[in-house]
């Protein structure tokens with residue numbers, strides 16, 4: 107979506123609408139005030155028709171730019187954040203557990219096979235064996251069945267951008283992705299953050315500032331790429347998805363504040379406070395922003411759980427995207 111182009115089209119559309127009205131009013135006045143049919147009247151009617159057709163044409167172009175038929179969702183984050191597990195459980199459960207069921211259908215053999223294989227692997231008590239190769243991100247294709255609406259996208263493409271495995275999670279990999287320009291061109295951004303790292307490095311005062319810095323840089327580039335005016339909030343959906351939220355209620359979690367161990371909701375709030383600056387920056391730029399705490403598996407010891415997946419809030423981010431774009 108190029109917002110400058112969109113704004114120009116919207117402005118010309120309104121000018122055409124106003125011109126149509128003005129021409130119609132003048133034609134009416136002329137018609138009422140003169141008893142005979144004047145040539146000017148002909149020109150006015152033709153002019154009004156022409157501007158009306160132009161306005162309708164521009165309205166159609168505006169709709170196409172604002173809501174393309176296929177919405178591209180970029181899922182990004184450091185390597186080993188849990189993105190592939192998240193997408194697998196999200197799309198597999200969404201098909202079976204919600205009233206979005208009828209509206210969502212995975213498309214294509216590739217998507218179905220990948221989801222089927224990965225979900226089976228998780229259900230059998232194993233984590234996914236291979237990280238997503240950086241040079242080969244996977245795009246899950248999903249159809250949305252909304253026949254009565256012409257304003258919304260009919261399909262989604264969720265791309266899971268794998269990152270290289272860095273021994274040091276402080277590394278900012280966004281700029282290194284060969285798909286960086288593709289990422290910037292996406293319509294929706296899901297920014298994944300690994301709670302495991304946030305918790306493990308709670309007191310190190312390095313991970314959170316670093317990830318905040320890379321998120322801010324990335325967001326600035328998104329806004330710049332889309333030529334978003336600084337003083338205007340636009341409608342790009344952006345969500346921060348904190349993954350592995352099961353760790354927040356893990357008794358081994360060791361986050362202390364004022365001599366007290368933080369846990370569950372209290373810890374969630376403390377984490378949100380840590381990311382306050384990034385959250386504020388997102389809210390300043392877009393009308394559609396939300397944070398989600400998600401556990402894709404529901405438990406850390408997936409092996410001991412006989413592969414039972416008890417996901418928590420895993421479908422919420424996508425449901426939210428679909429709702430805001432309705």
Ligand SMILES: Nc1nc2c(ncn2[C@@H]2O[C@H](COP(=O)(O)OP(=O)(O)OP(=O)(O)O)[C@@H](O)[C@H]2O)c(=O)[nH]1
Pocket residue numbers: 184185186187188189190191192233234236237238239267268269270271349350351352353400401402403404405406
């Ligand atoms: N506790 C917990 N651990 C998880 C969860 N999801 C993933 N993990 C862990 O995170 C690891 C990485 O998950 P992936 O989904 O493969 O990570 P990724 O972000 O796709 O990584 P790349 O493909 O390298 O970018 C898994 O092997 C698990 O150890 C979760 O919901 N809870």
Ligand SMILES: [Mg+2]
Pocket residue numbers: 189190191236237238266268
């Ligand atoms: Mg992956």
